[in-house]
Amino acid sequence: MAITDRHTATLALAHALSAAERGLPVIPLSPTKLPALPSPHRMDREPARCRGECGLPGHGVHDATADPAAVRALFSAAPWATGYGIACGRPPHHLIGVDLDTRTAATGTTDSAAALRQLALRHLFTIPETVTVITPSGGRHLWLTGPSDVVVPNSASRLAPGIDIRGAGGYLVGPGSVAAHGAYRLAPGSAELAPAPCPDALLRLIAPPARHRHPAPGPAPRGQGLIQFVLAAHEGQRNTRLFWAACRAYENGIGESLADALTKAAVRTGLTEHEARATIASAARLTSR
Structure with a gap:
């Protein structure tokens, strides 16, 4: 490199x-x-x-x-x-990205910012001041926050040509990143701002209507991959790998049932049982927040 x-x-x-x-x-x-x-x-x-x-x-x-x-x-x-x-849609911010592109495949160029203003006028909402990232092509990424009980899907040009939505399962390129065509940077005056709440009228446009939700089935037995991930740790990686694996286990609802097996795996790599259990406890506290 x-x-x-x-x-x-x-x-x-x-x-x-x-x-x-x-x-x-x-x-x-x-x-x-x-x-x-x-x-x-x-x-x-x-x-x-x-x-x-x-x-x-x-x-x-x-x-x-x-x-x-x-x-x-x-x-x-x-x-x-x-x-x-x-990552968008994840706690604690439940980030929603409004991607205002400067061009589309169909028309070559488009004023997506003007299209968003027209949507705001038509549906009676105000585009808030919020974190804004300038893309290498001159587009804009607006950062908004959504409610925790609303899942916003990803969409491309559904609202208007050149307006993409980044929601659950999507991600935004962070400011300071360098891509093949240039760097992503914060818009002037944006660094001091926090992501603004998504206006209710805009949220209704980008989120699906509420449906009756059935209880999700419990997690299937799993965790062998996490144990193998810990066992493969070399010196200098042991604590980091154990912490990462424990976080994933607790996020997937199998932390308590997998804690002993993760501890045994970490001990086999050279950690003491006390060190291993302390690391797993730290992962449990972090994910509970």
Whole structure:
């Protein structure tokens, strides 16, 4: 990797850690703006539906975390990353991204900002002052927050040509990232702002109508992948891998049932039982928040 690339990668990690400190879950991105870590299932014959349950990194936005140690581990596994993505729809902010592009495939160019203003006039809402990121092509990413009980889906040009919505399962390229066509930067005066709540009228346009919800089935027995992930740790990685695996276990509702097995795996790699249980307890506290 060239010196310039190492500098870019270092800056990307620094920006990602800064975002994580504000509670924003992040993942490393390659210069193509795609997740930097390849899928561990890429050689499988059948398409994988795994979203990280196997315990291995490489599941795109499902790897996103706000834990500094886990962020460092992800970037350490992807030293070629030049940017970072911020997962939308995740607590505590439940971020919604309004992507105002400057061009579309159908028309060549479009004024998506004017289209959003027309929507605001037609549906009687005000576009709030909020965090705004300028893209290399001159577009804008507006950061908004949504209610915790509303799932906003991703959409492309559904509201109007050139207006894309980044919701649950999507991500926004973070400011400070460098992509193949340039850098993403905060708009002037935007750095001091917090993401503004999404106006109710706009939320009704981008969120599906409420449906009767049935209780979700309990998690299927799993966790062997997390245990293997811990067992594969080398010296210098043991505590970080254990913490990452424990966070994923608690996020998937199997933390308590997997704690003893994770402890035994960590002890086999060289940690003491006291160290292992302390690390797992830290993961439990973090995910409970």
